[in-house]
Amino acid sequence: MKTKKLNKKGALKESIEHLENQLPLFFKNPEIKEQSAKIDVSNFLGLDEFPVYNSKRSACRPCYKPISKIHFINE
Amino acid sequence: MNKSNYIRLFANCIPVKGAKNVIVCDIQRSTYFEIDMVLHDILVAHSNKTIEEIIEFYGKEYEDEILNQLDQLQKEELVHLTTENHLFPKLDLTWETPSVITNMIIEHGDYFQEKETEIVNDLIELGVQYLELRFYVDVSNETLQNILQTIQKTKIVGIYLVLQNFPYEDIDKFLIENQRVVNILLSNATDAEDERYKDYNKISVVKHKIVNNKNCGIICQNSFQVNLDLFTESQQFNSCLNKKLSIIENGDIKNCPSIPEALGNIKETTLTEIFDSKEEDVNKYWNITKDQIEVCKDCEFRYICTDCRAFRESDNIYSKPLKCNYNPYNGKWEDNLRGSK
Numbered sequence: 485m486k487t488k489k490l491n492k493k494g495a496l497k498e499s500i501e502h503l504e505n506q507l508p509l510f511f512k513n514p515e516i517k518e519q520s521a522k523i524d525v526s527n528f529l530g531l532d533e534f535p536v537y538n539s540k541r542s543a544c545r546p547c548y549k550p551i552s553k554i555h556f557i558n559e
Numbered sequence: 560m561n562k563s564n565y566i567r568l569f570a571n572c573i574p575v576k577g578a579k580n581v582i583v584c585d586i587q588r589s590t591y592f593e594i595d596m597v598l599h600d601i602l603v604a605h606s607n608k609t610i611e612e613i614i615e616f617y618g619k620e621y622e623d624e625i626l627n628q629l630d631q632l633q634k635e636e637l638v639h640l641t642t643e644n645h646l647f648p649k650l651d652l653t654w655e656t657p658s659v660i661t662n663m664i665i666e667h668g669d670y671f672q673e674k675e676t677e678i679v680n681d682l683i684e685l686g687v688q689y690l691e692l693r694f695y696v697d698v699s700n701e702t703l704q705n706i707l708q709t710i711q712k713t714k715i716v717g718i719y720l721v722l723q724n725f726p727y728e729d730i731d732k733f734l735i736e737n738q739r740v741v742n743i744l745l746s747n748a749t750d751a752e753d754e755r756y757k758d759y760n761k762i763s764v765v766k767h768k769i770v771n772n773k774n775c776g777i778i779c780q781n782s783f784q785v786n787l788d789l790f791t792e793s794q795q796f797n798s799c800l801n802k803k804l805s806i807i808e809n810g811d812i813k814n815c816p817s818i819p820e821a822l823g824n825i826k827e828t829t830l831t832e833i834f835d836s837k838e839e840d841v842n843k844y845w846n847i848t849k850d851q852i853e854v855c856k857d858c859e860f861r862y863i864c865t866d867c868r869a870f871r872e873s874d875n876i877y878s879k880p881l882k883c884n885y886n887p888y889n890g891k892w893e894d895n896l897r898g899s900k
Contacts, residue, residue, distance in 0.1 A: 546717050546741040547689040548788035549798065549865050551662050552816075553882075554693070554721060554775040555744050556782050557765050 562611040564640040566602070566629055570650045572637045573790070574599050577859030579890045583637055584863060586787045591863065592635060598628050607644065654791035658686035659834065661802040666693045666772070667706075670810035674825050675709060678806070681830035682713040685804070693721040693816075695770055695808065700726040707737050717741040721769060725752075725762075734761060744769075772807065772816035776870040778883035780892075783863045793849055793862040800844040800868055804830060814844055817869035844868045847877065854879040858887035 550556070568574065571587040574594070581599040582591045594602075597617075605613050610629065614622045632638040641647065663682065665671075671678070682690070690713075692706065703726060710718065720743045727733040734740065741761065745752060748764035756762040767774075792798060805813045811821040812833050822840055823833050834841055847868065849861035853875070858864075870881040884893040 544716055544739045544741065547662065547719075548786050549784050549792075550782050551689050551691045551719055552664055552775050553777050553782055553799075553865065553867065554691075554769060554772070555719075555742070555763065556777045556779055557767050557769070557774060 560610065560626055560630065560633075561640065562614070563609055564642055565606070565609055565644040566613075566632075566638050567606065567641055567644065567647050568602055568638050569636070570647065571787075573650070574603060575859050575862055576603075577861075577887045577890075578857040579888060580859045582859045584785050584790060585637065586785055586790050589785045591783075591785050592637060594632075595628065598632070601625070601629075602632075602638070610640075652791045652794050654788070654795055656688075656802065658688055658802065660685040660687050660804045660830075662689045662691075662804075663687045664691045664693065664803070664805040664816055666695065666806065666808045666816060667698070668806075668808040668810060670806075670825050671706075674810075675706075677829050678825070679709050679712055682710070682715065684831050685834065687713065687715055689717045689719070690715050691719040691721065693769075693772075694723060697724045698722060698726060707740070710739070715739060720744065721746065723747055723768075725756075730756070730759060730762070734759075775815075775817050776867040776880065776882045778864055778867060778880050778885070782865060783860060784865075785863050789865070790862045795846075795848065797844050797847045797866055797868065798849065798862075798864070799866045800847075802845065804834070804841070806830075814841060815869050818844075844876075852877050852879065854887065855883075858885065860885070860887075 568583065569587075572583050572585050574581055574583050576596075576599055581594050581596055583594055584591045601613055605616065608616065610626075614625055617625060629638065633640075663685075665678070690710065703720075707718070716739065718737075718739045718741065720740060722743060722745050725743065725745055743762045745756065745762060745764045746767065746769035748756075748766055753764050753766075756764055789798060792801060796802075800814050803814060805816045806825050807813060807816045810825040812823050812825055812828070812830065813821055820840070820843075822837050847866075849855045849858070849864075849866060852866065853872075855861050855866070864883075867880040867882060868876070872878040872881050885891075886893060
């Protein structure tokens with residue numbers, strides 16, 4: 485009786501290789517080359533000199549009350 | 560309207576009763592509504608009664624009028640109907656802040672260059688959130704830019720500038736690069752400057768020359784702010800001077816630039832040293848609430864206006880602000896502003 489060889493050597497490997505192309509990036513094991521180049525942020529307005537306070541950029545807001553009443557002048 | 564229901568103000572809509580008028584402060588939508596004195600009693604004194612019981616209390620002849628008024632309140636989204644009156648507690652009006660000092664006013668002077676580092680360190684140490692930087696003379700763009708760059712190290716979220724001149728050609732570039740600047744008041748402005756800045760929300764111009772801190776203290780409707788922070792702070796503390804510290808032109812450290820008492824001089828001490836050694840003097844005015852001040856205690860605007868202790872009607876520390884021309888006993892703003900000149 486002739487049996488069908490389902491697990492033909494090499495066939496499975498080929499199919500996985502095909503699948504791997506469709507896998508999301510995090511399943512793959514890409515080669516990572518360490519980048520040591522500095523990023524120039526001088527022209528980038530989203531960052532300031534002190535990164536720890538960057539979050540404050542979005543928090544900039546007026547005071548909930550007049551900080552002084554010098555702004556209210558009767559002209 | 561189902562008359563077996565209770566009528567309740569939304570928790571963020573808080574009535575404030577004055578001698579003649581009542582307002583409902585909507586601290587969520589930042590606005591206030593004037594309401595009738597009787598309506599105030601219905602909402603406050605009779606809050607544990609159903610609409611039916613309220614009508615019974617005032618008499619059947621007033622039913623249409625009461626229902627009409629309540630309907631108006633409902634349309635304005637100030638009240639809601641409920642059968643479960645007990646499930647709607649009042650808002651907690653406690654005010655808290657993590658900062659030792661929330662607001663700081665600095666008048667630029669000769670002392671600044673020498674003491675810049677100490678001042679900026681203290682701004683960080685004290686957790687200052689808002690800063691008003693005043694210049695009574697013209698300033699160069701280098702000076703202003705240096706100061707603004709140094710302040711970037713702090714946790715300040717809003718900077719107010721009071722300037723005699725605006726030393727930058729490109730306004731947009733300045734505003735984008737200095738996003739913490741939330742408002743610029745340009746004093747002594749010409750007609751041309753008025754025209755140049757008219758489309759900028761962050762820049763306001765006055766033709767009047769602001770020469771010193773005597774120009775401060777005017778209380779008017781434009782200065783009213785309806786929000787949770789001011790409303791709650793006003794319940795326990797002075798709405799202007801609480802957690803405020805200032806350095807005036809000659810380096811004197813004060814609670815407010817316009818009050819006479821100096822706590823020390825920045826050339827000889829630091830802000831944190833002053834706060835630690837003279838805490839009682841620093842917070843002399845901090846706990847004076849509007850409910851303790853003569854006339855203001857009968858004013859319906861007392862929790863949405865900011866007080867002034869520097870310019871008062873008398874030496875009495877609890878007397879009415881001199882530059883307020885509102886009379887809560889007749890509900891009118893007088894034409895002549897006392898002490899504004």
